[in-house]
Amino acid sequence: xxxxxxxxxxxxxxxxxxxxxxxxxxxxxxxxxxxxxxxxxxxxxxxxxxxxxxxxxxxxxxxxxxxxxxxxxxxxxxxxxxxxxxxx
Numbered sequence: 125x126x127x128x129x130x131x132x133x134x135x136x137x138x139x140x141x142x143x144x145x146x147x148x149x150x151x152x153x154x155x156x157x158x159x160x161x162x163x164x165x166x167x168x169x170x171x172x173x174x175x176x177x178x179x180x181x182x183x184x185x186x187x188x189x190x191x192x193x194x195x196x197x198x199x200x201x202x203x204x205x206x207x208x209x210x211x212x
Contacts, residue, residue, distance in 0.1 A: 132200060 166172060173186045
């Protein structure tokens with residue numbers, strides 16, 4: 125369970141959160157950053173996907189993104205509960 129919790133915290137801190145606070149994913153990338161990291165961070169940004177919802181646009185790619193996040197979270201929760209059940 126601690127491994128899954130650590131993985132979730134690392135994912136939140138190093139992948140999702142860097143693009144969230146100021147919407148930096150849509151800004152031009154600085155020359156010292158790797159383009160792959162910036163592109164991945166931009167795709168995983170919750171704010172970038174939520175922006176269309178605030179405008180009233182329902183895009184299937186954003187809906188699939190949020191459904192995938194929910195499914196992944198439920199999967200990790202199920203594994204965590206199963207691990208605790210087997211440990212006693």
